[in-house]
Amino acid sequence: MTATPPTRCASLPVSGRRSRRRGHAATGWLYASPTALFVLLLFVLPLFLVLRMSGSDWPLLAGNQGINVPDNFHEAVSHRFFRDSVVFTVKYTVLTTVILLALSLGLAVLVQESTRWKGLLRTSFLVPSALGLASASLLFYVLYSPLAGPFADLMRSWGFTFLGTPEGALWSTIFLIVWRYAGFYMLLMLVGLQSIPDEVYEAARIDGASRWQTFVGITLPLLRPTLTLTTVLCVTGSLLAFDQFYILTKGGPDNSTITIVQLIYNVAFQGQNDLGVAAALSVITLLALVIINIAQIRAFSRRADD
Amino acid sequence: MATVEFVEATRVYPGADRPAVDAFELQIADGEFLVLVGPSGCGKSTALRMIAGLEPVDAGRIRIGERDVTDLPPKNRDIAMVFQNYALYPHLSVAGNLGFALKAAGVAKEERTRRIRATAALLDLEPYLDRKPRMLSGGQRQRVAMGRAIVREPQVFLMDEPLSNLDAKLRVSTRTQIASLQRRLGVTTAYVTHDQVEAMTMGDRVAVLREGQLCQVDTPLALYERPETVFVAGFIGSPAMNLIEAPLEDGCARFGETVIPLSRAAARAAADEGATAVTVGFRPEALELRGDGEGFAITVDLVEELGADAYLYGTAVAPAVSGRIDATPTVTVVARLAPKGVPRRGEKVRLRIRDDAFHVFSTKTGRRLPD
Structure with a gap:
């Protein structure tokens, strides 16, 4: 008899607590649901759609014609521009990443150190970032134009056009991208530089390190998180390059500047109109991106542990 | 070893209406432990940074030994500094931190290793040579900061409130360690603190500062027994x-x-x-x-x-x-x-x-x- 009331009393709050916890969970889901719905509809669903497309015979106009695994993948890798576009995209990515990151780090160091022109320099480096990539590409399309551009006469007298040769087209596009993004990456580098405490630099000065020794021995290692972020951003962005080439070169001259995304676009909407093969190419690109990014992050964090 | 001398040394921060350090006249004798003490903003850290070369001298001179170092960069002054927050290189091991200056100076590897080991032995840091600063306790970090100064065998040690980040008990024991280490090494030392107990217990002489000016420089006992101003009288003693x-x-x-x-x-x-x-x-x-x-x-x-x-x-x-x-x-x-x-x-x-x-x-x- 004496033991019953306590048990009953003890059991009551437990069930109350449990139902309250269930209530908490429901409220939580309610709060998360708009974002969850957004992610589901715009990211997860399209991903599954692409995966399904890549395994199906799916012409642009006729729609889904049934499963044909692995024909699309086979067709994708044996596409006559597949190899060339991979090689070109990788080449473009390496060049852009190296030039852009080196330059933006240099600019960041410059605007951090110079006191007098700091504001003006920072602003002028950042101005191009205010322009959309497509607008910037159109601007350069006119600048590079051998007919209407400001350098038209110069090009005519030198017998040279910016976009007329494969090398010229590549470097002209890299120039545009560096101009457009240097300020943005400079800003990221600047944030990284400013997170390094002044005292560490003072200690290095007292320790007698030269400017170069300080840069290599202190700045670069302590900038590693920023370098990881910028490299991942820049590599991913460059591997998915499309707008600038679509506007400036359309893959030309002589199909020399076809990037992977340009190829996907061409296969899907330009002539071949095969969504299945395009989706297969997209899946291959996605896998490659995931592998490359994991490799980059691993490489950077491994060196941090040394 | 060397003397350190302020000759009418003045530092005015840009935009400030009064000098942070105002026409300092102060000599630190060879091998002496001089403590600069005063309330926040009295200019004691600025004075120390002027010796280090981290702060420019707007008027007057700074001399170390026979040399006028006023316009020399820090690395040519043969000084070592211990910072308040230690300023250890977070990406380098203890050995890397100790050896950074030697490496920068181009000291050969064997000599470098020998000196790092000797310094680590002096400060009981041998078990931690491979650790990064973040894996060390506050007291160990403080010792690494000390070691980084000692390993260079400089003419002058500069210490900017090196104990302020330690807990009370550790501060007392480290205080004695630093003082006895300095006496053993016999290196001229300028030590900044706002803690008058530290000043009284550690210094051969103590310089009391207020609003950028030297109030009195004397032995701890003389400061206590014969303060020259009301400020010193009120500041020294607890x-x-x-x-x-x-x-x-x-x-x-x-x-x-x-x-x-x-x-x-x-x-x-x-x-x-x-x-x-x-x-x-x-x-x-x-x-x-x-x-x-x-x-x-x-x-x-x-x-x-x-x-x-x-x-x-x-x-x-x-x-x-x-x-x-x-x-x-x-x-x-x-x-x-x-x-x-x-x-x-x-x-x-x-x-x-x-x-x-x-x-x-x-x-x-x-x-x-x-x-």
Whole structure:
């Protein structure tokens, strides 16, 4: 008899607590649901759609014609521009990443150190970032134009056009991208530089390190998180390059500047109109991106542990 | 080893209306441990950074040994510095931190390893040579910062509040370690702190700073026993010296029943200033309990019993000084008493200042009047 009331009393709050916890969970889901719905509809669903497309015979106009695994993948890798576009995209990515990151780090160091022109320099480096990539590409399309551009006469007298040769087209596009993004990456580098405490630099000065020794021995290692972020951003962005080439070169001259995304676009909407093969190419690109990014992050964090 | 000398050295921060360091004249002898002490913003860290070369000198010179280093960069001054936050290189191991300066100077690898090992042995850091700073305790980090200075065998050590990030107990033990290490190595040292106990226990001499100016440079005991200004009197010693403004009557300062006879020279100096009052200072230990009719009366506000001593905090009626406007002026008085028979809170007791255990300062200038 004496033991019953306590048990009953003890059991009551437990069930109350449990139902309250269930209530908490429901409220939580309610709060998360708009974002969850957004992610589901715009990211997860399209991903599954692409995966399904890549395994199906799916012409642009006729729609889904049934499963044909692995024909699309086979067709994708044996596409006559597949190899060339991979090689070109990788080449473009390496060049852009190296030039852009080196330059933006240099600019960041410059605007951090110079006191007098700091504001003006920072602003002028950042101005191009205010322009959309497509607008910037159109601007350069006119600048590079051998007919209407400001350098038209110069090009005519030198017998040279910016976009007329494969090398010229590549470097002209890299120039545009560096101009457009240097300020943005400079800003990221600047944030990284400013997170390094002044005292560490003072200690290095007292320790007698030269400017170069300080840069290599202190700045670069302590900038590693920023370098990881910028490299991942820049590599991913460059591997998915499309707008600038679509506007400036359309893959030309002589199909020399076809990037992977340009190829996907061409296969899907330009002539071949095969969504299945395009989706297969997209899946291959996605896998490659995931592998490359994991490799980059691993490489950077491994060196941090040394 | 070397001497360090400030010659009229001045530093004005851009946009500041008064110099952070104002025409410093100070010599640190070869092998001496000099402590720069003062409240926040008194210019002590700036002075240290001027020796280091981290802060430019706007006027005057800085000399280390025979050399004028005013315009030399830090690396050519042969100094080493310990920073308040240690400023260890977070990406380098303890050995890497210790060896950074040697590597920068192009010291050969074997020599580098030898010196790193010797320094690590000196500071009990041997087990941690491969660890990164973030894997070390506060005390170990502090020792690495010390080691980074020691390993270079410089002419001068500069230390900027190196103990302020340690807990109280560790601070006391590290304090003794640093002081004895400095004596053993015999390297000229300038040490900045805001803690007057650190200053008193560590320094061969102590320089007290206020608002960019040197107040007094002397041995700890001399500072304690003969402060030259009211500021030094109040700053050095814990609890602080009691400072009371007392009216002058016939060459004596009067405080309650206490009559403090001024020396002839002091009286003359006060008269020359046209002063009607002087500031009288007496340390808590200069007070003793007395019966009626002697000394001055206080009402006990608080008693701190520390075992060996008891500190009595009380309020006394301040002496009436002409020209003052507060209605019922009171002053707080601290007394150090033997722990037995200490009065309780709210009691009224009388205290007497022991003979000759007082200091007399000019109220106007804050300077000590001649004895």
